[in-house]
Amino acid sequence: MKTTEPPAHLPAESGVPVAKVDVPTGPAPKGKKEGGVLNAFSHGILVLWAIMVVLPLVWAVMTSFKSDSAIFGSPWSLPDTLHFDNWSRAWTEANMSDYFLNTILVVGGSLIGTLVLGSMAAYVLARFDFPGNRFIYYLFIGGMSFPIMLALVPLFYVVNNMGLLNTIHGLILVYIAYSLPFTVFFLTAFFRTLPTSVAEAAFVDGASHSRTFFQIMLPMAKPGLISVGIFNFLGQWNQYMLPTVLNTDPDKRVLTQGLVQLAVSQGYKGDWSGLFAGLVMAMLPVLAAYIVFQRQVVQGLTAGALK
Secondary structure: OOOOOOOOOOOHHHOOOOOOOOOOOOOOOHHHHHHHHHHHHHHHHHHHHHHHHHHHHHHHHHHOOOOHHHHHHOOOOOOOOOOOHHHHHHHHOOOHHHHHHHHHHHHHHHHHHHHHHHHHHHHHHHHOOOOOHHHHHHHHHHHHHOOHHHHHHHHHHHHHHOOOOOOHHHHHHHHHHHHHHHHHHHHHHHHHHOOHHHHHHHHHOOOOHHHHHHHHHHHHOHHHHHHHHHHHHHHHHOOOHHHHHHOOOHHHOOHHHHHHHHHHHHHHHOOHHHHHHHHHHHHHHHHHHHHHHHHHHHHHHHHHHHO
16 A cells, blocks of 8 residues: 655744746747847848958958969969068059048048038037027038039039139038038937036036037037048048049049049059059058947947937
8 A cells, every 4th residue: 555645844933935936848938039040140141241341351451462463363362472562562653642641631621620510500500499490400401412413513613713623622621511411410419419407507607608519518529529520531531523523633633533543554554463552551541440439439329319
């Protein structure tokens, strides 16, 4: 005869409640499986996209150190010897040094002017209510949607009549006008996210509007300024259409014009190694700027969403 012993009970004086713990023994929930599949798919797409972006850049840098025979003989192999003379030949004989200097002058001047004027206009539109505020704001937005191709011919005559054709400062003014709509649109939304209590405290302490803007509000808008500055730098550094129409002087060509001239001249000479060296020279400043300021770019883009 089989006997079954009753389960042991906790002593009554312990006073410790016994909680039932349900241990899941069945299959995983369907939502977790779908989330895992979606994450794997998205990560796979990101890896594929990274390969598509990085591989051409790495191949261009690798090719810039090869000889012409190695480029056509083994285009995907590593260079046997690093030919630094390709870079020196592109820098001196192809006048890449002059193109670099002209580009730095144009982009540097236009970037500073765009950020100063754009931040001032955006601050006024974001912080002050006055008749015509929305109308001016929508004018800037309309400038973003206006095709630059339609403005090339009248812009050429306007710049020519002002005596600014084939000049560095004329190109700087055109770049500023070209970049202002997006800058004002971006910074207006950013200034609206900044707290108003800081500016009000400055006014109470007797600070003027200009002092409040330059010493208080502008430093607070540093992430937004860096973000829009990077975007403007990329657009102005890679600009080709405007300098081609407004800058026909060979001594004042910018880098994009110089690369086209280098591609034509070196293509006929068969100097493909020098051409790739010039291409990498033009690519490195943009890549370096984004690597240095990538954290500030992300902060500027997400600041409005975190408020």
